[in-house]
Amino acid sequence: MAVKIPIVKKRTNKFKRHQSDRYHGVKEAWRKPKGIDNRVRRRFKGQAPMPKIGYGSNAKTRHLLPNGLKKFLVNNVREVDLLLMHNKSFAAEIVNLDIHFSRKKSSVLIWKRKSINQYLSCHLHFNMHSWRAGKRVSFSVTL
16 A cells, blocks of 8 residues: 555575574574584585575565555554554554453444544454363454
């Protein structure tokens, strides 16, 4: 909607820490290797890639959702009014609609969103009381 430039991600999978697949105590979160003989740091052929500036996204499409809008986290009903002038560039996002908002407030929120023609994405969490016996199941709903 807002940006016509195609969003290109140069790398979508995360950089893994060297030897995180070998040792349980070495987590997968990226840490720069600093050893004097480290083959990843020395960029030998066939080793894991290291993050560098060339993997950066285009500045015009950075932080954009697939629909071309940027996220704006909404914590209360008044914050939807902030998006009145920016409904072509920001999408309101509500996390845990059932926890942060009562049924009355959430209906007001959805009514306001429709009145200003705002895109809204919610991440709802429900407790499923079936054979899963109360495990949290999360899914995304777009209103």
